[in-house]
Amino acid sequence: GRIARMEIRAPLSGYAIYAPNRSSLSASLSGGAQQPYRVGDQVAGRMNLATIPDLSSLLIDVTVEEIDRGRIRAGNEVVVRVDALPDVSIAASLTGISPLAEMSLDSRGRSFHAYAALGATVDPRVRPGMNGSMDVVIERVLDAIVVPARGLFTKDGKPTVYLVESGGYRAVEVEVLARNPDEIAVRGLRADARVVLGDALGWGIETYNP
Numbered sequence: 095g096r097i098a099r100m101e102i103r104a105p106l107s108g109y110a111i112y113a114p115n116r117s118s119l120s121a122s123l124s125g126g127a128q129q130p131y132r133v134g135d136q137v138a139g140r141m142n143l144a145t146i147p148d149l150s151s152l153l154i155d156v157t158v159e160e161i162d163r164g165r166i167r168a169g170n171e172v173v174v175r176v177d178a179l180p181d182v183s184i185a186a187s188l189t190g191i192s193p194l195a196e197m198s199l200d201s202r203g204r205s206f207h208a209y210a211a212l213g214a215t216v217d218p219r220v221r222p223g224m225n226g227s228m229d230v231v232i233e234r235v236l237d238a239i240v241v242p243a244r245g246l247f248t249k250d251g252k253p254t255v256y257l258v259e260s261g262g263y264r265a266v267e268v269e270v271l272a273r274n275p276d277e278i279a280v281r282g283l284r285a286d287a288r289v290v291l292g293d294a295l296g297w298g299i300e301t302y303n304p
Contacts (some may be wrong), residue, residue, distance in 0.1 A: 102143075110144040111222070147222050150214040153189070156228045157205040160195060167191070171231040172210045176224050182217050186210045188230060235271045238279035245289040246270070246278050255283065256290035263290050 104110075114128035115135055137143055154174050158166065168191060174184040189211045195204035210228060212220065246268075247254050253270050256263040268282040283289075 104146050106146060106148060108146045108149065110146050112144045113142050149216060149218070149220070152212040152216055152220065152222065153209050154186075154212065154226055154228055156208050156210075158191070158208045160204045160206070163191070163195075163206050165232055166208065166230050173229045173231070174210060174212060174226055175229075176217075176220055176226040178224055179217065179219055182220070184212055184216060184220075186212055229274075233272060235279045238271055239281070239283045239285060239287075240277050240279050241283075241289050242291060243273070243276055243278055244291045246280070253280070255280070255287075257283075258288040258290060 112130035112132075115131045116128055117136075131137065131143055166188060168188050170188040172186050172188050174186055176182055176184075187210060188208060190209045192207040195206055197204055208228070208230075241255060245255055247256065249265055249267075252267050254265050254267055257266055266282065268280040271279040271281055273279065
């Protein structure tokens with residue numbers, strides 16, 4: 095009967111994440127480094143040996159800076175990207191925001207935790223514990239021209255980009271429609287414009303096509 099009870103059947107399909115074996119010989123000799131349970135290890139009754147996660151209940155947990163907390167709310171559309179799977183973009187919605195702030199790790203201010211449920215349609219390659227990022231859709235700007243943040247300058251107090259033209263470049267004033275830390279949506283450029291990135295004085299110039 096005991097041998098029969100040693101066979102455990104999972105209540106759902108998936109893959110097993112084995113718990114760390116804190117009492118193993120390797121953990122004792124290495125000063126606490128713990129390896130997952132392996133074939134041949136001794137286990138005690140009624141212990142947690144492994145976990146099979148329900149991938150349909152996966153959440154992404156991200157930090158939101160205090161300055162951005164008032165701009166987002168539960169229900170906002172989000173786009174989740176996983177570092178290990180650069181070709182994957184997961185559409186989801188913001189399910190919750192922590193009510194209390196905590197100090198940021200870089201001590202620049204306070205931040206909040208925001209959560210989004212990935213749902214049952216998540217890519218099967220996504221695994222618990224993977225790193226990722228989340229873009230919150232606050233507003234949609236249709237038919238916008240998007241340039242990198244490094245392509246926007248200030249000239250005479252006005253937002254300006256430098257267009258590459260034959261023999262040099264030309265400053266063009268633009269209207270900023272929306273921005274994030276990496277990209278800026280502008281009005282006043284053609285879709286085929288070539289924009290200067292970096293030093294607009296001519297040193298180390300890069301170009302970008304919107």
